[in-house]
Amino acid sequence: MQYLPQLTVLLLFSLIACRIESSNGAKILAIFPFTGRSQYICGENYLKALAARGHDVIVISAYPQKKSIQNFTDVSLIYENDLFEEYIVDSEVLTLSKWEELNFAIDYLTPSTRKVLEHPVLQKWLKNGVTFDLLIVEVLQQEALYALAYHFKALLIGVSSFGTDMRIDELVGNTSPLSYIPSTTSHLTDQMNFRERLENFYIHVLEWIHNRFVMLPAQYELYKKYVPTPTAPFMEMRKNFSLVLLNQHFSMSLPRPYVPNAIEVGGWHIDHKPSKLPADMERFINAAPKGVIYFSLGTNIRSRNLSAKRRAILMEVFASLKQYNILWKFEDPKLPGKPTNVFISKWFPQSDILAHPNVKLFITHGGLLSTIEAIHHAKPVVGMPVFYDQHLNVARSQQKGFGVSVNFRSFTANQLKSAIVEVLENPKYAKRAKEISQLYHDQPETPVKKAIYWTEYVLRHKGAPHMRVAARNLDFIEYHNLDVIAVLFGGPLLALLVVAWVSCKLLKAIAGRGNVQRKKEKRS
Known part of the structure; x- marks a missing residue:
């Protein structure tokens, strides 16, 4: 009780401070x-x-x-x-x-x-x-x-x-x-x-x-x-x-x-502090003998809209990876023929999933948010880009050495499995993912x-x-100095053309006079 007056004053100042901050808010x-x-x-x-x-x-x-x-x-x-x-x-x-x-x-x-x-x-x-x-x-x-x-x-x-x-x-x-x-x-x-x-x-x-x-x-x-x-x-x-x-x-x-x-x-x-995963997801991830593969095509591309052929290839590959469990973002509650090592859900807390130490690989469409989350949590990737900036993001993951690309247009079961096995079993990809993650996290705020x-x-x-910058007020010609280039190079070029034209006229005139003189001499 002896601290009650001090606590009351502290609370009062806190409320005043909050009110001032709120009143000054935009x-x-x-x-x-x-x-x-x-x-x-x-x-x-x-x-x-x-x-x-x-x-x-x-x-x-x-x-x-x-x-x-x-x-x-x-x-x-x-x-x-x-x-x-x-x-x-x-x-x-x-x-x-x-x-x-x-x-x-x-x-x-x-x-x-x-x-x-x-x-x-x-x-x-x-x-x-x-x-x-x-x-x-x-x-x-x-x-x-x-x-x-x-x-x-x-x-x-x-x-x-x-x-x-x-x-x-x-x-x-x-x-x-x-x-x-x-x-x-x-x-x-x-x-x-x-x-x-x-x-x-x-x-x-x-x-x-x-x-x-x-x-x-x-x-x-x-x-x-x-x-x-x-x-x-x-x-x-x-x-x-x-x-x-x-x-x-x-x-x-x-x-x-x-x-x-x-x-x-x-x-x-x-969010820099991962949240606790739902109990069923946590159990499935922890039960994987060699780790978990997370597969998502993002929020715009629905796995349920994939052709039967592509779904069959994916399930064939996932079923063959018996030592790994696979989390697959699939928007329907049922997937006929789903392998036993596959867990489907229309939604996953993606960043929290990637934060889990037992998740070893991210198969991604290459969206930038997904790519950033992979780097944030130091996870290597297999990229399957579909459109817009996804191709660029996957190309960068390959260039930087923490991922490989699979052609979404024409991939086969062998191609997909080879890419997955390459990233999972070659330690250079996980190592490079950690190095880039460290570079990314080394920021002052x-x-x-x-x-x-x-x-x-x-x-x-x-x-x-x-x-x-003043550039935002310039039009295309001004920004690229095309008018200046035209004056610097166009002026002298125009002068040369004029000189050449005049010279041609003079030469023709001189030649014409010479011809007239020769004709006169022949007549005489």
């Missing part, structure tokens, strides 16, 4: 519009951390919280169907050309933009003049949503679940030399020969053309339809970013240049703390305009 709107669960997972810890620090966070997404969180409000997006639910990977994604793949992005991204813009809550805010201090939005070709920051009088922060690409580079004036930075949708690394650099250049040009003449016009049409007529140009509003937070880190990708307001926060979605620091830095400094 009013934040975050938009994560996609049906892919992994894209929301990418930023979820970050948003919760902002709320925990007293900021008032409103989130528009398809994944509302199941439990109430202080300072955290959900505005739910309800989709009638999931684009990937009917996504048959065997027949569609494997036959798309690069241009068709870019068009598929429109089919996936544009409905998400529309779903947000037509939402009655957002429409009410636009009509009532509601304002926010900060708008956080995923920078995945959602230009109509970026422009909302202008209407809400908000600062703008972008979140990228995969790092940067040419579209994100344009938003902040970042530079990505094509000679050693591969396109996100390629299978290339930073060590490219001439043919690969030519391929990388081709992909970049194709993406630029598609973005400029297909995607941007589609986004602008949505913006005009759902947003009140602005006084600022659309192309300017979409580039008013104070900061972009990139789910990447040089230890697992490549060292490369960034402008000051492009910040790497790779792995910020991972956790990725989510870094993200919070820079977010609040931008808020403190009213958008931090001093961090923005």
Whole structure:
């Protein structure tokens, strides 16, 4: 009882401090519009951390919280169907050309933009003049949503679940030399020969053309339809970013240049203390004689949509690995012919699974979140990339020596088993996974703390305009100095052409006079 007055005073000061922090918190709107669960997972810890620090966070997404969180409000997006639910990977994604793949992005991204813009809550805010201090939005070709920051009088922060690409580079004036930075949708690394650099250049040009003449016009049409007529140009509003937070880190990708307001926060979605596994999963993992293999194609590709042929190959291979137990993310409750050493579930706590010491291998589609989690927990991988950045991520795992790749288009039982046995029985892969994991973990602060620091830095400094490079305001010709090159090289070249033209005229004139003189001499 003697400590009661002191405790009361301490509690009172704590409450006052909390109240002050809350009153100084920013009013934040975050938009994560996609049906892919992994894209929301990418930023979820970050948003919760902002709320925990007293900021008032409103989130528009398809994944509302199941439990109430202080300072955290959900505005739910309800989709009638999931684009990937009917996504048959065997027949569609494997036959798309690069241009068709870019068009598929429109089919996936544009409905998400529309779903947000037509939402009655957002429409009410636009009509009532509601304002926010900060708008956080995923920078995945959602230009109509970026422009909302202008209407809400908000600062703008972008979140990228995969790092940067040419579209994100344009938003902040970042530079990505094509000679050693591969396109996100390629299978290339930073060590490219001439043919690969030519391929990388081709992909970049194709993406630029598609973005400029297909995607941007589609986004602008949505913006005009759902947003009140602005006084600022659309192309300017979409580039008013104070900061972009990139789910990447040089230890697992490549060292490369960034402008000051492009910040790497790779792995910020991972809770650093693993949670306890469900009892049935724990028992199954501990019962494996030589360890466990975890197999998942991620949240967008469903194993249940695989062809009967591919499922049969997978089950044949898993059944032959008798000394190992296999966890398989399979979305149906039953799998006919399932081997006894296979445990299926429509959901696994993936990061917690990979944290278990008896899990020896991760067979993955190569999504970036999965790749980061493999590195975080030092697990080697067998990659089976299907689309978008998965090919690039698996290529990097091979280059860095902690994984091998299997062709998802045409793999056979022998090819898959050989890859699994190679990674499991050759210690160099596990050793390399540990080395890269150590490089990744050697950071002065956790990725989510870094993200919070820079977010609040931008808020403190009213958008931090001093961090923005002038390149973001230059057009293509100015950015690449094509006008200067034209003057420096075009001027002298034009002068030479003029001199050559005049010289030709003079020579012809002189020659003509000579001919006339000779004719006169012949006549005389």
